Amino acid sequence: MKYLVKPFEDVGKNTARMIVIFWIGALLLIWFLTSMGERHLFPSPQQVLTGFVELYNEGLVVHIASSLWLCVIAIFVAIIISLILTYLSTIPVIKPIAIAVSKLRYLPLTGITFYLAILISNARTMQIWVLVTFMSTYLTTSLLSMVNAIGEQEFDHARSLKCNRWEVLWEVVVKGRIDHVIEVIRQNLAIVWMMLVTVESILVAAGGLGFLIKNSDKFMNHGRIIALQIVILTLGLSIDFILSFIRKTFFRYSKI
């Protein structure tokens, strides 16, 4: 047992699995113990279960679908904008624009939503564009880092094979880094998912998980809030897993 508390010690797969099971068990035990009695911080497992049932009866699946659809549309639009900006950033005259978009990630959400609200009247479109605006800044930042990380020797290699500059861009950056783009989406997904819930809770008209959370929060229904948190976490981790699976399955050469 001593080796389990030794820094840098390698453990077998089964042992690693047992450690994870131990911690999950410990977490559940702590949850049970701390939610017993009259006064407690977290809702009891029974309250959370009730919250799940209530949410399901109120159309949880529809709200999940609504959030996922919003996420897919926003990611799609944002990644297209970010990719165009990133690929064109290899052209000196475009580079400052791409860098400026990346820097805009420091802008607060409120200021931007004000101007978007003036331009867009539809709640759903508004949600999409708030997300797209913010995701584009984060995605552009990560994609610019991806391009900057490409070694000079890869460009030299393409040039030595008589590729003109546009071919170099196509072969080395666009085609050669598709797997990295998926990884960039995966890494930024946590921010997107977190913002999605925030955006939905600001503009409740179109529903979604954010709307449900806000609604539950208003009525201090903690069982429902924790149930929703579990749903959101599980969905986020599932998307993360799917993206990682796609990258490893379709891009055999990808060792990121």
Place this chain on the structure above:
Amino acid sequence: MSYSKHNTLLYVENLSVAYGDKVIIKDINFVEKDVVREGSVTGQVIAFVGRSGRGKSTLFRALTGLVKPTTGKILIADTLTDGGNDAKEVEEGDVGFVDQKYTLFRNKTVYEALLFALRNQKMTKEEKHDKIMSYLSEWGLEKAKDQYPNELSGGQRQRTAIIEQIFCSGHYMVLDEPFSGLDVGNIEDAKNAFNLISSLHSFNTIMYSTHDIELAVELADSIYVIGYPTIDGEHAHYGTIVKHFDMKALNLAWKEFGLGHLEIVKQIKTAMLAS
């Protein structure tokens, strides 16, 4: 061993490369001609040796057209014309380049990479396929045909990178430290690859750098030592050719490594340490 020199294949005059105020290489002048030996096809094998940071890689980037010379010119034989004696300034893609890491397209298998290298050749799909398969077989890469670079050994990567350049760049090839990081077996493979390229066409010219002086002396028929020149008793801080050994004139080229070669190794080491 009798030989004669014919057309000029490589002409470098007053070459210098500077990045901003920093001069990396300067006053580089050399000429390499087509060497003809009776009864055998012999390409040119030219080695560049020198201590680290003396500008070998910059010289190679200039020779391959990947960096524009600040001054001077690099001319190669325009082998596409009938006479074979016309000269042209080197441009990107004229001279093949295999870097130290044997860089390949990370998203292309060996077959796809070679097919890409042949994309501009006027050949049918079948001819391209046959050519690729014949090279893969000759260079021992048949089993690696559908593998990606990250699934290849160092030696396999290097051979793939060399074939790519043979397919695309004609008669000239630059290899930056082709023997570094290879085990004994792979070094033998690389030496065989040199012989193979050299025996394919009399115009084929291999230029390579190495820190292994014995290998430079064993393989090359012309050796240039790159180092800092001494001017008025002080080292200048740019690389240039400080010594040239014409192994053909010394009657040491194309021969088994012997005492004569050992003497050259000594002289090269002395020249390197002094520069």
